[in-house]
Amino acid sequence: MESNQNVEIVVPAKQSFATEWASDQKAFKGVPWGKAMMWIFLVSDTFIFSIFLISYMTVRFSTKAEWPNPSEVFGLHVGDYNVPLLLIAIMTFILITSSGTMALAVKYGYEKNRKMCGYLMLATAIFGASFVGMQAFEWTKLIMEGVRPWENPFGAPQFGAIFFMITGFHGTHVTIGVIFLFIMTRKVFRGDFDTGRRGFFTSQKSHYEAIEIMGLYWHFVDLVWVFIFAFFYLW
C-alpha cells in the first residue's frame, strides 16, 4: 500500500467539473471566498477594459483625421536618434518583472516565509510605483508636445482623448494596486498573517491567502497592459 501514496489519481476534468457543480456547499472546491470573489471581479473588470478597447477601435475608424504614427509619437530622443517605443519597452519590462516578484511573494507567503514574502511585496510595489512614475513622464512629454484630450498636433483629436482615458484608467488600477501592495507589505512585516490579526475595517482575521488575492489583481493589471501596449503602441 505504501507505494500507492505517490500515485496521483487523475480524475477526468469533465467529470470533476460536473460533480463539483452538482455538489452541495461549494461550486469551486477548496477555493476560499475572497479568491473566488476576486476572480469574478476580474471577469467583470475584463468587460470594462474590453469595452474601452472596442470603443477605441470604433473611434479610430469613425474619426476623419489621420491617426498619428505611434513610433513617432511615442519615440524618445537618445542623442541624435529617435528610438521608437523605448520608454514603453522599459515600462512594459518593469511591469512584467513585477508580476514575477509578485508570484514569488505568493509562494513565500504560503511557505510562511515572512521576510522573503515582505521583501518581494516591497519590490513589486516599487516596480509598480516606478511604472506609474514613467507613465506620468510619458503623459508630461505628450502634454508638452501639445497633445490634449480635445486636440492633437499629430492628427486625429481622438488619439489624445482615448490615449489619456485608457492609460489613465489603467494607471488608476496600477496606482490602487501599488497602494494596496504597500499596505500589504506593512501587514506582512508586522506579522498580521502569522498571528491572524483582525482587519481594522472588516474585523476579519488576516490570512496569507490575501497575498494571493492581491497577486491575482496585480497579474490582471499586467495582462491588461499587454493588450493596451499591443493596441496603442504596435497598431
Added chain:
Amino acid sequence: MAADSYDDVAKNKDSIPELEVAPQDLYHAKSFWTKYIFCQDAKVIGIQYALTAAAIGMVGLVSSWLMRMQIAFPGVIPMDPAAYYQLVTMHGMIMVVYLLTALFLGGFGNYLIPLMVGARDMVFPYVNMISFWVFFLAVVILAASYFVPGGPTGAGWTLYPPQAITSGTPGGDGLGIVLMLVSLAVFVIGFTMGGLNYVITILQARTRGMTLMRLPLTVWGIFTATVLALFAFPALFVAGIMMTLDNMLGTSFFMPAIVEFGERLSYDGGSPILFQHLFWFFGHPEVYIVALPAFGIVSDLISVHARKNIFGYRMMVWAIVIIGALSFVVWAHHMYVAGMNPWFGFFFATTTLIIAIPTAIKVYNWVLTLWRGNIKLTIPMLFSIAFIITFVNGGLTGLFLGNVAVDVPLSDTYFVVAHFHMVMGIAPVLVILGSIYHWFPLITGRFLNEKLGRIHFWVTFIGSYSIYFPMHYLGFMGVTRRYFEVFEGDNFTYSITGINQFITVAALITGAAQFVFFYNIITSSKFGKKAGKNPWKACSLEWQTADVPPTHGNFGKELPVVYRWAYDYSVPGADQDYITQDTPPSDVANARAEQT
C-alpha cells in the same frame, strides 16, 4: 422494487455530508450606529436598500402622474416642454435602475439569499455594507440633479448623444447630465460590490446538502440576474465615463461634427452609434436583470400558494440561465431605426425571437404548476396570476417589436411604451408587490392587512391594464412617444384625446393605490395580525429559522442541513401537505418524495 428503494433511501440517506464551509466569523454590532446605520447584517442592508429604492421610486411615480396630466389635460399643471422631458427622463431612469434593479438585487437579494441558501450572512458583510452606502450616495447624487441650475437632464432615459449634451436639451449644458452620469457610475461601483457578494454567497457558502439544483428558483433568478449585471454594467460605466469626458473636456467619442444655432461646435469625428451600442449592451441585459428575479420569485409564490411542486424545476433553471445568456446577443433590436446594416437587423431579430422559446417554457410551467393545484387565492397568489397574464401580454407584443419589418413603423410610438411597461414595468412590479405580501410576515412577524391588500391588488391590476392596454391602440394610430402635446387634427382623431384622458385618470388612481399600500405597510408592521412561524407552510429555508423574524446570524446554534428541494408540497403519504427542506428522510419515511 420501487418501494424497497424508497425505504432504503429513507433509512440511509440521513447521512449528513461533510462540512466544507468553515463557520462564519460574524461581526456583532455593539452600538446603534453599527447595528442600524452602518450595519453589516444582510437582512438590515436589504431593508435599507428596499426603503431607499422605494423613496426614490416615489419620485418616479409622481413624475409619471405629472407627465400624464400634461398629456391629457395640458395646462392644468403648468409646465414647459423642458420640464416634461425632465419628467420623462427621470421617471425612466429612476424606475429601471434605482427602483427595480436596486429593489430586486439589493433588497430581495440581500434579505433572501443568505436565508435561502442556509448561510449566516453574505460572505463579505463589510463590503456589503459599503455597497449599500455607495448606492445611497448614487441616489443622493441623482436627487441633487433636481436642485442644480437647469435642473436634471431631459435627454430621455437612453441619454442618446449628441442631443444629451448639447444646449438645446434641458440639463444638457448644465450639471444635469453630468450628475446623471456620475450617479450611474457610482451606482455601478456600489452594485459591483454587492453583486460579488451575492454570487459568491450562492456559489461558495451554501449549507450542507444544499446543491445548486435544490436552490429555490428565487435564488436562481437573483443569481443569474446578478451575473448579468456584473457583465452588463461595465458597458454603462464606460459609456458614462466617455460621455462625461465629451461633455466636460470636449473630447469627441460620441460627437460628430455638429452645428448648433448656426455655430459649429468643436466636436468632430465621433460616433453616436457607438453610444447606442454600448448603452443597449447594458440596456438589454438590464431588462432581464429586472425580469429574472421576478421569474424566480413568482415561481416560488405560485408553488407555495398552489400547494404543488413547481412544474419542470430543471427546465425552469435552464430557461433562466439560457435567457440570461441570450440577453447579451440581442441588444441591437433596440436600434433597428438607427441606420444599421440590414444584416445586423436580421441577426438580432433571429436571436430576439429565440428568447421566446425559454420564456414560453417558463410560462407553460407556471400554468402547469397551477393546473390541478390546491390554489389558495391569497394576495401573493393573486399578484402571481396577474403577473402571468401581464407578462404574456407584454411578451406577445415583444414578438411584434422583435421583427424588423413590424418594428420600423411601430418604433417610437406608444406601442413601444405599452410593450415595455407591460413586460418589464408592471409585470416585475406585480411580483414585487406579491412578494412583499408573501415575505412581510417573515420580516416583521405580522401579516399585511388583508382587506386593504385586496383593494390594492384589484385597483393595481385593473388600473395598470387600463393604462397600458389602450396605449397599444394609440401606438397603432401612430401617436409618438415623448411628445409634449398631441394635437387633434389632420393626423389624429378626437379619440386620441379621450383615450389619453382615460389613461391619465387610470394612472392617477393606480398611483394612489400604491399609497394605500404604503399606509398598509406602516400600520401593519405595528398593528398587523401576528403571523407566527411559517404562516404559508412553505418548504424553503428562510421560514425555518429559530426565531421569527430571523435574528443576526439567521439560524440558531446549528445551521440547517438540507435533504430535498424546496418544492415538496402535497407529497403522497406525508402527514402534512409540505415537507420542509431540512426534514430528514427518516422523519417522513412513508412519504413518496422523489429524490432531488
